[in-house]
């Protein structure tokens with residue numbers, strides 16, 4: 001486990017795909033998507049709906065953005081964890097990121113732009129908005145295909161309405177050595193679907209279920225589509241949400257962006273009854289994603305995360321019994337979480353919203369699986 005291989009992610013073509021005009025092609029793409037997401041939780045999508053000129057403007061805009069003085073970048077704030085400016089972390093010194101909430105909505109991009117450029121920057125604003133809006137179509141197609149593949153069409157409107165978009169833009173400095181340096185720690189995303197895109201500097205790595213790391217080498221037209229933990233939970237574990245990280249070498253800076261579809265506050269993530277049965281018992285208790293994130297970034301959440309990882313290892317070594325992870329819903333589990341928190345030291349705060357899966361808080365063995373969130377495969381880091 002943990003070796004690096006020449007494995008490749010499946011590559012799926014979304015160019016000119018239209019459900020209504022070419023049903024055959026839609027269905028065939030849908031089945032490739034479903035298979036890739038079950039096996040890898042991730043695939044490379046060729047998506048030509050974003051003209052090359054817009055792509056070039058996007059990366060110019062990112063450079064402009066990250067070249068702003070730190071004082072200006074710090075104006076990118078949000079009440080939600082890791083939706084604003086993140087950087088200057090000793091643990092991941094190469095990494096810096098900013099967040100634009102609801103980037104496909106023109107008023108939101110305008111207000112983001114105004115915060116950083118009070119006199120306006122129409123070109124930047126238009127680029128970010130248009131790019132996000134066009135890319136959101138890929139997110140929507142993938143999610144439609146997922147629901148259709150699982151026979152959950154009746155939830156389509158509810159599911160599509162249950163999320164907002166966050167555009168996160170990232171810069172990774174080149175470490176100026178040929179040695180591989182950590183750009184972003186290994187993590188799973190916590191949202192529904194993530195779509196990643198980069199300039200021509202590679203660095204993203206995705207872990208397979210068997211623990212091998214795939215080095216992603218996307219073509220300029222491709223986008224990496226990835227499942228987050230909320231969709232993993234909503235599909236009752238039918239789709240995989242993969243660990244991934246960024247490793248950097250050389251001199252060149254890597255610019256990347258991620259369009260994250262994120263459950264709205266107040267929306268309860270609960271696997272539909274159609275995909276819960278004796279063979280597939282409920283894996284996760286219904287939860288509110290935002291409350292979950294907010295708990296995770298408290299001191300208790302961070303401590304419990306650490307404790308959970310230790311217990312996973314310990315538990316695996318001791319016996320092979322099923323691991324059950326709990327969400328901070330019922331009081332009983334909060335007690336466990338609190339106990340866990342009191343007995344461990346806090347890990348450093350991590351600069352991404354991505355670490356919440358590990359925070360599925362405390363590892364405990366419960367008698368009734370129906371009463372708990374069943375844990376991820378314990379051999380994953």
Ligand SMILES: O=C(O)CCC(=O)C(=O)O
Pocket residue numbers: 168170184189196197198204244246256257258352354
């Ligand atoms: O920069 C990348 O390609 C990956 C970023 C990422 O995984 C994240 O922001 O969650």
Ligand SMILES: [Fe+2]
Pocket residue numbers: 187188189244354
């Ligand atoms: Fe991620």
